[in-house]
Amino acid sequence: MRVFFALLFRNRLAGIGGVVLAIIVALVLLTPVLPLQNPDVTAMGDRFLRPLSPGHLLGTDALGRDLLSRLLWGTRLSLAVGFAAAVAAGLIGSAVGIIAGYAGGRIDNAIMRFVDMLMAFPYILLALAIVAALGPGLMNALIAVAAVNVPFFARNIRGITVGLASRDFIDAARLSGKGHVRIVLTELLPNVLPVIVIAMSTTIGWMILETAGLSFLGLGSQPPQADLGSMLGEARAAMISAPHTSVVPGVMIFLIVMSINLLGDGVRDALDPRLKSGALTRPMAATRVARRNVPEAQGSGLLQIDDLEAQFHVGRRVYRAVNGVSLSIAPGECVGLIGESGSGKSVTALSVMGLVASPPGVITGGAVRLADEDLIGAPYARLRALRGNKVAYVFQDPLSTLHPLYRVGDQLTEAITSHHRISAHEARERALKLLADVRIPNPAARLSAYPHELSGGMRQRIGIAMALANEPEVIIADEPTTALDVTVQAQVLALLDDLRRRKNVAIVFITHDFGIVGQLCDRVAVMYAGRIVEEGPTERVLSDPAHPYTRRLIACVPELGGGRRQLPAIPGLPPAVDQLPEGCAFAPRCDRATPDCAQGEIGLRGSLRKVRCIHPEAEVGA
Amino acid sequence: MSVMLQTRDLSKSFPVGRRLLGAPRGFVHALRPTSITVEQGETLGIVGESGCGKSTLARMLVGLMPPSGGSIEIDGTALDRADPAVFGRMIQYVFQDPSGCLNPRQTIRQILDAPLRLLYRMDAPARAARIAELLDAVNLRAEFLDRYPHEFSGGQAQRIGIARALAAAPRILVLDEPVSALDVSVQAQVLNLLADLKAQLDLTYLFISHDLAVVEAVSDRIVVLYFGTVVESGPAERVFASPRHPYTKLLADSAPAVGRPLLKGAEGELPDPLNPPPGCAFASRCPAATEICRRDTPPLRIIDGDQFAACHHPLAP
Known part of the structure; x- marks a missing residue:
């Protein structure tokens, strides 16, 4: 709750709206006990008294009634009616929306078509028709305004419900013995409630305006009862001679609707979970860099990463995702980067081209050199010239990296023409050749296909073709086969292996699968808690792991042909990267750990093979 | 037991292509x-x-x-x-x-x-x-x-x-x-x-x-499904060690394993579910497919003891 108010008042306009509304609400709540004159008593002698007249602070209206008194009583009524209409519309609309969204199929179809029909009428016409049928009166105006706003709630809530109703937890509730009513009330409703509150807070202002509109037309409150709309309506005849009679209720309507709308927007933003995580802020074009010094190059690879440090700054917390990673990749070499989720392998890869989202990501140290040119902190124009050109990426899920609304051929040619000035015809020829290169059958027809028309394996081939489009020197593949079936995975891996040998492309292959590393990579680096804990030629690391983490990770992955067995699991969990322990991060889970493992900095030892351990399983040599 | x-x-x-009234299109x-x-x-x-x-x-x-x-x-x-x-x-x-x-x-x-x-x-x-x-x-x-x-x-x-x-x-x-x-x-x-x-x-x-x-x-036992059909079933220790259906063999060979070369030359994907081919659904990807495979759907039958396969030309152990 405190967090909610802090977020709400961070938006200054919402704060102003809240204060204004609070004053108005306090005033109308106090109206019955305030020393006000009777709002309905006429005094023809005191007609049209100007504001600040003795005894009448805001003056009087055409019948000599006290305007201040009528204003407060009228505001009280208008607020009550608007609020009641919003609650009624919210309740009925949400109920309709939840039922339609949960039931689905024909029921959903029937309900939503009826709602669409209601929405097809201009709302004021519909409200007029309802009041005409029911007769004038404040209660009927309330019903009309509520009815007019039901479709808005119904459509909104149905959309949310449809998304929730297909989630696994609804099925889980069904298996727990819950019936439809219980599922709607205990599973769906708590999840849509914030949306209902948001929708209500942003529409209540409209409903007050609409009720005022009906009263203005004489269809709402009946004389002598005052509400803001009827006050305006009665003042219309004297608008020129006694403008204050219409200005007073007009200003009040303005203040109410304005403050409610400002507050409603604030509530919406404060309740939006995306805002809390900072996701609504658009990431910068390149990762923010805040490093003190540039380390010396430790090797002479085509892609040379030295002491890279990347962090995420969320609020006061600092997540140290990458802590001093050094890696050297030679031309045409395939290096595997292996680790579990949260080990920093993807952040390392994204840092190379400044692709870590900022905020919250910051590169706090190290250097990434491509052919001796430092890319960390390079100007955006330079990074852009290199991205997809010299260094290309292949991501895990091709469905989310390909634009769903463009044909794959257009996306492929765009990848080429953004780095090369060639004609559309030439670009198409190249795109065709690329598709043939990644062994897509019938490439000419596939160029005009949309991503959703292709299978997962075909989409990933397109992703690889895009990466190859500008003949890069380095391809960074971030779990490119994790989303694919095994037989398709084998095809894609064979393709990648073949391409790198034919085109002499260096590949950084990020994965969690030792089998893939064993089949594809020349060298492998194992990451744990943001650091490389072991590195070396693939065969030797896999057959004779030196770091206890590597050995145990390999042991707990079942291998085909091993038969039925108990797997030697690693107890515990990797450490949270905002609370890294001193010394070796694996020590708390390690069976070889001694007290000195939790002290000081443990360096990466060795040259050809490296290990970050003071009690290694195997000697790595100097 | x-x-x-x-x-x-x-x-x-x-059903696909549902219409408001009447039967779906397929x-x-x-x-x-x-x-x-x-x-x-x-x-x-x-x-x-x-x-x-x-x-x-x-x-x-x-x-x-x-x-x-x-x-x-x-x-x-x-x-x-x-x-x-x-x-x-x-x-x-x-x-x-x-x-x-x-x-x-x-x-x-x-x-x-x-x-x-x-x-x-x-x-x-x-x-x-x-x-x-x-x-x-x-x-x-x-x-x-x-x-x-x-x-x-x-x-x-x-x-x-x-x-x-x-x-x-x-x-x-x-x-x-x-x-x-x-x-x-x-x-x-x-x-x-x-x-x-x-x-x-x-x-x-x-x-x-x-x-x-x-x-x-x-x-203990494994059932292999392909395109909505059981293509092989048998004891766990035998199904992948000595597969009898070519699809099971393809699966076993595709699984990445240290020390085994990458599988080359196995192209092809699932048939179109809206237009399933006659006969064996795997025939288009199968190296051993013959005329009969593209005509008749093979039934699941005993190959060896408790190992079953739905194939006209089961592999030798």
């Missing part, structure tokens, strides 16, 4: 008539790639999806879909996505409470005792009870999912890719936990996965 679960010609087809057969038998105390592994019908089969078994044809029998009685409480006590489901199967706005206590209250009508003290027992069974601490799902890691959330399934005290657990969303080190923890629970509680498992090595490590 008694039969715990049996399906007879169980099938599911989805059907996609997600699962063709399938008969499987699971013995009491056995772990049956079900393997296949996406679109093979394994999740459709699982969801029908636990009553989340009505079958289009055939029957399901649990412990000798036909599955009654009318009352979820009845089959909920017989068979339960563990979901693939550990955080998606927990309602984000309910505490762990509320999640575990529902099956006890609704399926067994337990009173409050009995429920509290049972929840403590369940949490202990999946190696979670009691202080987790009043927390919300987003506070848990994937492995912990999956343990809660397993505890939720066990709360109904079922005889059979359908595990639909229970470890594929987890990290490898956590995967082994959960697999071992499942093995312990099975022994303690005398459960029967249906273990569905696309990861052949995991399935082989936990199963």
